[in-house]
Amino acid sequence: MQGIFITLEGPDGAGKTSVIQQLVPLLKEKSKVEIVVTREPGGIEIAEKIRQLILDPKNTDMDIRTEALLYAAARRQHLIQKILPALHQGNIVLCDRFVDSSLAYQGAGRKIGVEEVAKINEFATQGVQPGTTLYLNVDSDTGLGRIKKGRKVAEQDRLDIEKPSFHKRVQKEYLVLASEHPERIITIDAHVSLDQVVQSCYDSIIKKYPDYFA
Ligand SMILES: Nc1ncnc2c1ncn2[C@@H]1O[C@H](COP(=O)(O)OP(=O)(O)OP(=O)(O)O)[C@@H](O)[C@H]1O
Numbered sequence: 001m002q003g004i005f006i007t008l009e010g011p012d013g014a015g016k017t018s019v020i021q022q023l024v025p026l027l028k029e030k031s032k033v034e035i036v037v038t039r040e041p042g043g044i045e046i047a048e049k050i051r052q053l054i055l056d057p058k059n060t061d062m063d064i065r066t067e068a069l070l071y072a073a074a075r076r077q078h079l080i081q082k083i084l085p086a087l088h089q090g091n092i093v094l095c096d097r098f099v100d101s102s103l104a105y106q107g108a109g110r111k112i113g114v115e116e117v118a119k120i121n122e123f124a125t126q127g128v129q130p131g132t133t134l135y136l137n138v139d140s141d142t143g144l145g146r147i148k149k150g151r152k153v154a155e156q157d158r159l160d161i162e163k164p165s166f167h168k169r170v171q172k173e174y175l176v177l178a179s180e181h182p183e184r185i186i187t188i189d190a191h192v193s194l195d196q197v198v199q200s201c202y203d204s205i206i207k208k209y210p211d212y213f214a
Pocket residue numbers: 010011012013014015016017018019146147149150151190191192193194195197
């Protein structure tokens with residue numbers, strides 16, 4: 001059996017981390033194969049180091065194209081070292097963020113342009129794409145409100161503290177991506193309770209990949 005590559009996407013504070021924590025034990029109960037949980041930027045040592053560099057709020061003078069390239073570099077290493085080997089072993093890979101994040105945050109949020117950012121990511125991934133993306137849709141004010149409530153200012157990263165208009169462009173681009181790729185991106189309403197969001201993600205995965213679950 002071939003592996004399956006599933007990503008979770010959404011604006012900051014959509015609830016991806018919380019969903020993954022509850023969803024993975026539920027999936028593991030039923031899964032016939034191993035489930036590998038990982039995240040971007042990060043997931044392996046080199047990419048976690050790049051993550052620290054990108055997200056450090058002290059790096060205020062990082063150029064926006066440098067930022068885009070660092071995300072793509074972290075992605076390349078993570079793909080080669082962790083995602084592809086796990087898929088080749090037939091596992092389910094559940095990854096918190098992938099290329100769509102770069103399109104939304106660097107392409108639209110930073111205004112580099114989605115096509116420009118897509119090009120460097122094509123170079124980084126050589127066309128590898130998730131089979132399914134669960135997009136947790138939350139309006140950016142709700143997401144930012146959750147982060148402000150749940151995290152101390154010192155815990156907020158360089159992207160969290162961007163202006164509301166930046167986060168609005170990010171959410172808008174995610175909606176465009178979801179409308180352009182309905183075969184891959186499943187939009188989940190993330191304004192509802194965490195339990196409801198987890199249930200929707202669970203149902204979507206089981207429905208799309210019944211052969212992988214008992
Ligand atoms: N459905 C929900 N309703 C209300 N609060 C939620 C919901 N989901 C998550 N939260 C809360 O919102 C905050 C952010 O959640 P979480 O860290 O899971 O989001 P995230 O998408 O991983 O954010 P980021 O991308 O910024 O890391 C946490 O305090 C979490 O408890």
